[in-house]
Amino acid sequence: MGIELGMPHIGVQRPSDAGPGLIDSFGRKATDMRLSLTDKCNLRCTYCMPAEGLDWLQKSAVLSREEIVRLVRIGVDSLGVRELRLTGGEPLVRADLLQIIGDIRANHADLPISMTTNGLGLDKKAQALKDAGLSRINVSMDSLHPDTFAQLTRRPFLDRVLRGIEAAAEVGLGLVKINAVLMRGINDHEAPELLEWAVSKGFELRFIEQMPLDADHGWTRDGMITALEMRTLLEQQFVLTPDPRNRDAPPPSAGRYAESRPLTSSSAPWALSPR
Numbered sequence: 001m002g003i004e005l006g007m008p009h010i011g012v013q014r015p016s017d018a019g020p021g022l023i024d025s026f027g028r029k030a031t032d033m034r035l036s037l038t039d040k041c042n043l044r045c046t047y048c049m050p051a052e053g054l055d056w057l058q059k060s061a062v063l064s065r066e067e068i069v070r071l072v073r074i075g076v077d078s079l080g081v082r083e084l085r086l087t088g089g090e091p092l093v094r095a096d097l098l099q100i101i102g103d104i105r106a107n108h109a110d111l112p113i114s115m116t117t118n119g120l121g122l123d124k125k126a127q128a129l130k131d132a133g134l135s136r137i138n139v140s141m142d143s144l145h146p147d148t149f150a151q152l153t154r155r156p157f158l159d160r161v162l163r164g165i166e167a168a169a170e171v172g173l174g175l176v177k178i179n180a181v182l183m184r185g186i187n188d189h190e191a192p193e194l195l196e197w198a199v200s201k202g203f204e205l206r207f208i209e210q211m212p213l214d215a216d217h218g219w220t221r222d223g224m225i226t227a228l229e230m231r232t233l234l235e236q237q238f239v240l241t242p243d244p245r246n247r248d249a250p251p252p253s254a255g256r257y258a259e260s261r262p263l264t265s266s267s268a269p270w271a272l273s274p275r
């Protein structure tokens, strides 16, 4: 079992003298490409967008299937991209998603392709996604309680998301990963429960700090649950062990944890999950 605390890596630059590839300001080579397939979504997470949704992009402003396939080809062939992540908005709402994945897979037989989704509709599409060539899936889910889920997403769809997660695991969409944002006073107390659930299911759990992306401008630094706080919350009930396999380890306040076990357990630690 692994968990990850902290913020996702953002931003790369390509200095003209850095040679091929995408090099960030610390000299690290970025090999992951992240492509947003749509700005649309069928949830309305309070930390992401207002209840009425956003002014959606014109179709002409959204990458076409052909453009996406071409961009990936350029990334893999010329920029050292070795892993692809498809995101949104919500990528499952894109009608040509299966064709996009199939086209990319046809060009890049060995490229790991993952997708971040809110899980709505995943139960019906998991097998087709796998067949099209998707390697892995990350599902964003912040609560295991219907009322809290509905409060956070403004939609009463927790059962549908859970069905989607189960379907992804059943069809073998890699090691299913769960992304969770903790909101102070709303679901932060659920951190240990989410971890216990993920461990029991054999999923990898990643807690993500809330970023100031909310269209309602409600984000405050004080309101954000930091990675250090997340770790403190979990350590009240679990023993966390830093992951020795993580070569790019963030500072100790954040970090990846390859192993977790209840403080009260006298049995062997839970099995590690492959990355």
Ligand code: SF4
Pocket: 041, 042, 043, 044, 045, 048, 049, 088, 089, 090, 118, 140
């Ligand atoms: S956080 Fe993700 S699931 Fe929630 S509204 Fe934004 S895009 Fe949709």
